[in-house]
Amino acid sequence: MSQDAPSRPPVMPRRGFLVKAAAAVIGAAVALVPLLTGILFFLDPLRRRNRGSAEGGAASDGFVKVTTTDVLEAFQGQPEKFTVTADKRDAWTFYPDQRIGNVILRKASEGPIESGEDVSAFSDICPHLGCTVDYRESHEGFYCPCHASTFSLNGERTNVIPPRNLDQLDVEIRNGNEIWVKYERFQAGIADKKVV
Amino acid sequence: MGALLNWLDHRTGYRHLLHHTLYEPIPGGARWRYVWGSTLVFTFTVQLITGVFLWMAYSPSAQTAWESVYYIQHQMEYGWLLRGIHHFAAQAMVVLMVLHFMQVVVDGAYKAPREVNFWLGIVLMLIVLGLSLTGYLLPWDQKGYYATQVATKILGVSPAVGPELQQLVQGGSEYGHHTLTRFFALHAGVLPGLLVVFLALHIYVFRRHAITPAEPTKNAKFAVVLTVLFGPVGMFYANSLASLLMFAIAGGAGWGLWQLWLRGWDAQTVLLIAAGAYFLMNLAFAPLAARSARRFKPADSYFWPDQILKDAVACLAVLAAVMGLTLYFGGAELTAPADPSEEFAAARPEWYFLFLFQFLKIEWVEHMGLQFGAIVVPGAIMGIIVLMPLIGRWKLGHRFNVAFLSALMIGIVWLTVWALRSDWGDAEFLAARERAVEDGDRTVALANAHGIPVEGAQALLRSDPLTQGPKIFARNCAVCHHYEGHDGTGREPGTEPTAADLGNFGTREWLRSVLLDYKEHFAPLERATRPDGEPVGFLSGEMADWSETNREFLMQEDNKPALDALIEFVVAQGRRDDLPQPDPELVEQGQEFFATTTWPGGDLPSFSSCADCHAMKPVGADEPLSEGAGDYYPSLTGYGGKEWLREFIAHPEHFYGDYNAMPAFGERLSGEELELLVRWMTGDYTPEASR
Numbered sequence: 001m002s003q004d005a006p007s008r009p010p011v012m013p014r015r016g017f018l019v020k021a022a023a024a025v026i027g028a029a030v031a032l033v034p035l036l037t038g039i040l041f042f043l044d045p046l047r048r049r050n051r052g053s054a055e056g057g058a059a060s061d062g063f064v065k066v067t068t069t070d071v072l073e074a075f076q077g078q079p080e081k082f083t084v085t086a087d088k089r090d091a092w093t094f095y096p097d098q099r100i101g102n103v104i105l106r107k108a109s110e111g112p113i114e115s116g117e118d119v120s121a122f123s124d125i126c127p128h129l130g131c132t133v134d135y136r137e138s139h140e141g142f143y144c145p146c147h148a149s150t151f152s153l154n155g156e157r158t159n160v161i162p163p164r165n166l167d168q169l170d171v172e173i174r175n176g177n178e179i180w181v182k183y184e185r186f187q188a189g190i191a192d193k194k195v196v
Numbered sequence: 197m198g199a200l201l202n203w204l205d206h207r208t209g210y211r212h213l214l215h216h217t218l219y220e221p222i223p224g225g226a227r228w229r230y231v232w233g234s235t236l237v238f239t240f241t242v243q244l245i246t247g248v249f250l251w252m253a254y255s256p257s258a259q260t261a262w263e264s265v266y267y268i269q270h271q272m273e274y275g276w277l278l279r280g281i282h283h284f285a286a287q288a289m290v291v292l293m294v295l296h297f298m299q300v301v302v303d304g305a306y307k308a309p310r311e312v313n314f315w316l317g318i319v320l321m322l323i324v325l326g327l328s329l330t331g332y333l334l335p336w337d338q339k340g341y342y343a344t345q346v347a348t349k350i351l352g353v354s355p356a357v358g359p360e361l362q363q364l365v366q367g368g369s370e371y372g373h374h375t376l377t378r379f380f381a382l383h384a385g386v387l388p389g390l391l392v393v394f395l396a397l398h399i400y401v402f403r404r405h406a407i408t409p410a411e412p413t414k415n416a417k418f419a420v421v422l423t424v425l426f427g428p429v430g431m432f433y434a435n436s437l438a439s440l441l442m443f444a445i446a447g448g449a450g451w452g453l454w455q456l457w458l459r460g461w462d463a464q465t466v467l468l469i470a471a472g473a474y475f476l477m478n479l480a481f482a483p484l485a486a487r488s489a490r491r492f493k494p495a496d497s498y499f500w501p502d503q504i505l506k507d508a509v510a511c512l513a514v515l516a517a518v519m520g521l522t523l524y525f526g527g528a529e530l531t532a533p534a535d536p537s538e539e540f541a542a543a544r545p546e547w548y549f550l551f552l553f554q555f556l557k558i559e560w561v562e563h564m565g566l567q568f569g570a571i572v573v574p575g576a577i578m579g580i581i582v583l584m585p586l587i588g589r590w591k592l593g594h595r596f597n598v599a600f601l602s603a604l605m606i607g608i609v610w611l612t613v614w615a616l617r618s619d620w621g622d623a624e625f626l627a628a629r630e631r632a633v634e635d636g637d638r639t640v641a642l643a644n645a646h647g648i649p650v651e652g653a654q655a656l657l658r659s660d661p662l663t664q665g666p667k668i669f670a671r672n673c674a675v676c677h678h679y680e681g682h683d684g685t686g687r688e689p690g691t692e693p694t695a696a697d698l699g700n701f702g703t704r705e706w707l708r709s710v711l712l713d714y715k716e717h718f719a720p721l722e723r724a725t726r727p728d729g730e731p732v733g734f735l736s737g738e739m740a741d742w743s744e745t746n747r748e749f750l751m752q753e754d755n756k757p758a759l760d761a762l763i764e765f766v767v768a769q770g771r772r773d774d775l776p777q778p779d780p781e782l783v784e785q786g787q788e789f790f791a792t793t794t795w796p797g798g799d800l801p802s803f804s805s806c807a808d809c810h811a812m813k814p815v816g817a818d819e820p821l822s823e824g825a826g827d828y829y830p831s832l833t834g835y836g837g838k839e840w841l842r843e844f845i846a847h848p849e850h851f852y853g854d855y856n857a858m859p860a861f862g863e864r865l866s867g868e869e870l871e872l873l874v875r876w877m878t879g880d881y882t883p884e885a886s887r
Contacts, residue, residue, distance in 0.1 A: 016501065023505035030511045033519070034242045034281055038249035040274045047273055092260075092267040094647025 063172060063180040066121075069113040072105055072179060079106040079135045079142075079153065081124060084183050101125070103169060103181050104135065104142070106153070113179075116171035121181050122155050123169055128162040130188045142166060163191045218500035224409050225495055226502035228433075232296040233402070234507035235514050239289040240391065242518075243327075246282040247384060254334070256380040257373045259652040261336035262533040263643075266653065269530050270640055280522030286328050288518050290548045293321055301584065301601045304594050305408040311585035313401040316394055318582060323391045330383035332546055336376065338632045341534035342543030344379075345371070346553075350570040371536070419489035424478045431481060435488035442481060449473055532635030533653040541628035544619070551608040554615035577604065627687070638663055645883045662885055665876020668869050672861065673698070676724070694724040695858070701877055702770050702836025707763045712750060714743030726857045733855060738809070745802045754797040761786035762806075769815055770836030774879025787814055791821055806832070827853035842874045 066082045081102045088098040101124070107113060108120040122142075126133045131146035141158060142151040150158045155166035170182040187194045205211045222230070253272060255264040268275035297317070300306055306314035333344040352362035367374025422430030428442035450470070457466045497503070522528075532538070545553050552574065555561060561569040580587075580600060587593040619625050635657060642656040649655050657663045669677075669684030675691055680699030683689040696718050700706045709717045715735055724732040734740065750759050765786025768778035791807035793800040806812070811824030811831040824831055830851035834840040844851055846862030861870065875881055 019505050020501040023501040023508050026508035026512050027504065030238065030508065030515045031241070033515060034245045034285075037274055037278050037281060038245055041249050041268075041272060041278045042252060044273045044275070089647050092263045092271070092643065092648045093650060095650060 062182045062184065063170075063174075064183050065174075065178050066103060066105065066181045067179050069173065069177045069179060072107055072119065073113060075107065077107050079104050081105075081134075084181070086183070101183060101185075102132075103183065104133075104166075105171075105179065105181075108154070113173065115173055119171045119173075119179060120154065121169040121171045123167040123184075123186070125167070125185065125188070126162060127164045127167055127186065127188060127193075133166065163189060164193060167193055218498070218504075220403060220406070220499040221496060222407060222499060222503055223496050225497045226506050228506055228510070229299065230407055230503060231507050231510035232292060232299060235292050235510050236289065236296060237395070237399075238507075238511040239285050239292060239514060240395070242285045242515075243282060243289065244388065246278050246285070247388075249278055250282060251384055254380075256334070256376040258336065258371075258376060258534075259650075261334060261376050262530075263648050263653050265335040265337075265530060266640060266643055266648075269527065270644065276527035277522065280525070280527030281518055283528035284518045284521040286331060287546070287548070288514055289324060290328060292514070293324055297321065298601060298605070301597055303408055303414075304588065306585045306597075307588050307594075308585070310401075310405050310408070313398060313405065314585050315582065316398045316401060318578075320391065320394050320398060323387055323394065327383060327387045327391070328546060328548075330379045330387065333379050334376070334383060335530055336534045337531040337636065338534055338538070338540045339529070339531045339543070341371070341536075342540045343545045346543065346545065350566065353566050354571055355567065371534075416486040416489040419485040420482045423482050423485040424475070427474060427478045427481075430478075431485055433489070434485040438481060438484055438488065442477065445477060446474070449477075529633070530636055530640070531632040532639055532657060535654050535657070538635075539628075540632060542625050542632060544615075547612070547616075550615040551611035554611040554618075557615075631685075635663060641883050659872070661872045661875035661881040664869075664872040668865070668873045669698075669876070672865065672873075676720075676858070692723065693720040695720055698877065702767070702772065702841075703775060704763050704767055706836075707766055708759075711743060711759070711763070712747050714740045721857075724857050726855070732857045737855075742802050742804065746800055749795070749797060749801050752797045755795050758785070758789050758796050762789040765790055765814075766832065766835055769812075769832065769834050770840070770878070771815060771834075772837060772878050772880075774884075787821065828855055836878070838874050838878050838880065841877060842870060845870060845873065 064084050064086050066084060072080070081104055083099050084101050084103055085097055086100050088095045088100050104122045104124050106120045107118065109118040111118075113119055122133075124132050124134070126144040126146065126149050128144065128147055128149045131144050133142045133144045133149070133151065135141070136143040139150055141153050142155075143149070144162070147161055148159070149162040151162070151166045152158050155168055157165050167184075167186045169184065172180045172182075174180050184195050187196050250268065253264060253268045253275070255261065265279070268279055270276070300314065300317065329344070329347055333340045348362050348366055351365060352358045354361055363369055365375075365378065366372075367378045419430075419434035422433050424430070428439045428446060431439040431442050453466050453470050453473075457463060544550065552570075555573070556566070556569045558569075561573075584597045588597055590596075638660065639653050639657050642660055643653060646656070666679075666684035666686075669679060670687070673679075674683035674689050676693060676695040678689055678693045678697045678699070680697065697720075718734055718740075721732050721734050726732055749755060761782045763786070764778050764782040765784075767775065768783045768786075789795065789805075790812065791805055793803055793805050807822035809825045809829040810822065811820065811829070811833055812822050813820040813833045815834075820833070830844075831840075845865070847860050848858040849856040849860060865873065
């Protein structure tokens with residue numbers, strides 16, 4: 001208490017306590033209502049997973065048509081990047097046929113491509129911290145320019161920088177010669193491959 | 197803990213500050229009448245909190261403002277609640293501000309040495325009004341858009357620099373992205389910042405002079421008024437024991453009167469006695485109230501905790517009102533997205549500005565010009581208010597101020613009631629208002645179903661058959677055709693119909709009526725003329741004869757299934773998804789009766805089948821069923837479907853040759869308009885109408 005404290009207490013101490021408690025409780029309550037509403041509103045993104053990711057243009061199972069077998073066969077086992085195009089929803093906006101990312105495809109078997117197993121597909125997003133990996137002939141594999149992560153042709157990490165191998169994507173051959181890839185994104189920086 | 201706080205206090209002196217804040221002495225003790233300022237600080241805090249959270253989801257641009265507010269309101273968790281609180285707390289703030297202001301004037305709290313604080317309060321009031329004006333535009337819906345247009349146009353007629361001022365506020369010569377970015381910067385940055393600064397000054401000066409204590413005589417008068425008006429509740433202010441006594445008396449009397457009512461006394465008499473007894477009791481207690489109030493000399497107390505408790509309870513009441521309104525109305529309204537090409541006959545400012553709106557509509561005010569009504573008069577009133585502390589030094593000054601304020605408030609209430617009453621009685625206003633709400637709901641339904649295109653939500657409505665079809669119909673078709681008796685949009689058509697009502701076009705009912713009651717069905721054609729001036733001959737034509745000749749026969753019990761099948765077959769040609777799907781078996785049977793005069797009940801009396809005159813290539817068939825009998829017999833291939841209707845509206849002469857009386861709309865309507873009209877008439881849109 002500093003010196004200009006009241007010289008005599010204006011109310012009886014007992015009643016004073018009740019008044020103080022009531023004032024504090026009610027005061028806190030009226031302030032908390034708008035604050036809690038705001039916080040619940042702010043937490044909205046945690047309650048809606050995947051609202052921002054590809055929808056619509058992909059088939060309902062999440063597969064997107066990327067290219068055809070003859071195009072990929074022409075690269076003769078060299079990895080090649082393909083753009084993934086699908087409908088995209090960003091909060092309220094619906095973008096039809098947007099370029100939503102890239103996949104790296106490679107013919108992974110001898111002979112013609114007949115099933116999804118004959119194609120290897122990787123996300124080009126580095127599992128380390130999300131930069132874009134590229135095929136480098138000098139490395140005989142994939143290389144990320146940000147923090148020098150390297151991966152072999154079949155996606156295995158070849159140094160300890162990335163926490164896991166490149167993220168492999170499911171591939172299916174549909175309608176005879178169309179290559180469809182299930183385009184997903186994964187949490188970066190952790191050893192497990194976890195869809196976000 | 198204690199050591200840590202000591203350390204902190206030593207470095208910051210927070211205890212002194214806290215003590216100074218909490219132990220403000222209140223001579224005469226805590227009072228309910230001192231709570232208004234605190235409730236205003238509270239509502240402002242609510243606005244700051246909810247506003248900052250709304251800010252996290254709001255996007256100020258002409259293509260994203262409505263869209264982001266839609267997303268807040270209809271997609272995000274608790275978004276409607278947050279926006280509702282912000283919306284209704286804003287209105288509570290204006291109401292509380294007016295109450296606070298009135299109390300200051302009535303109590304003479306503007307007198308020396310509090311003049312400067314009064315002026316600071318006026319500045320705060322203007323800032324709050326600015327906040328509500330700028331906030332009203334931000335959702336960028338029809339309501340806010342057109343109401344704010346009025347405000348900026350008024351700005352444009354201010355003397356000397358009007359147009360420049362308007363352009364600066366709008367960020368250009370028209371409304372657009374920069375109107376929103378500027379309004380948003382004002383609403384969320386400049387004005388709240390100024391408000392904080394002036395509020396700090398206001399509170400600082402207030403603390404310097406302390407509250408304005410009520411004088412005993414004034415207290416007594418106040419107690420009498422309260423007691424006479426509110427009885428036991430009012431008496432509570434002066435004497436709580438007497439108040440309890442009054443409650444008891446009122447309760448006893450009420451019970452007695454209730455008994456009388458139960459014994460069959462007339463309700464009006466009972467109520468009259470109750471009212472009389474109530475005021476008699478109040479009057480009887482009034483002297484006691486005055487005496488108690490005059491003698492009432494409560495101990496002085498401090499801001500904490502006595503006044504804070506009262507303030508907190510008052511804030512709780514304000515919050516309860518705000519939450520109640522939010523829950524009752526389901527949050528704040530969001531009408532259709534702003535669209536300068538869509539008329540909006542219901543543009544009104546927020547209700548607390550209605551008086552100004554109505555003032556401008558008074559005939560003599562209008563006659564004096566916009567500058568007079570919108571700038572000179574409000575400016576003069578503001579000037580007198582600012583001068584109140586100086587006027588108050590004069591002997592009768594205080595009485596003048598109170599009288600002036602009373603007259604002003606009565607005028608404002610009267611103008612507001614006048615504005616509301618004339619709106620409620622104005623069918624056009626109500627219809628426009630309802631349309632804006634319906635269009636808003638429709639845009640939300642479309643956005644929920646399809647997402648919003650990059651061009652913005654406006655495009656959703658513009659490409660929606662359910663929204664545009666009726667408007668196109670009303671503009672182009674309703675001169676001759678009605679739609680379920682109205683002009684398509686629900687309005688009374690201006691002209692008598694000269695052609696069939698198209699409300700159920702292409703349905704089973706429509707076909708049944710054409711076949712059995714042709715003359716009745718197309719009766720309005722009596723009034724129609726062909727381009728060459730001749731009357732339209734359909735009502736005495738071959739189809740009218742066919743219908744009349746075969747009517748009895750077709751309605752015979754044994755022909756009923758065949759007629760149903762025929763109708764099913766023709767309906768199937770339209771391939772409409774909005775009608776009950778045709779039964780394939782019936783369709784197959786119906787195809788036979790389309791082309792034969794041999795019916796279950798014998799030969800058709802007319803000896804001609806549909807196929808004898810009308811061309812028909814059934815859905816899915818490779819070969820036409822019939823070729824038709826020439827130019828004057830409309831083809832029924834795809835009848836009632838989108839393609840048939842599109843072709844018919846564009847070129848009716850292809851269907852009726854020289855007999856045609858309908859204008860060809862192929863040239864008048866754009867391809868897009870024709871498509872929207874056809875899709876509306878055939879029910880081809882999603883989501884379905886919810887009305």
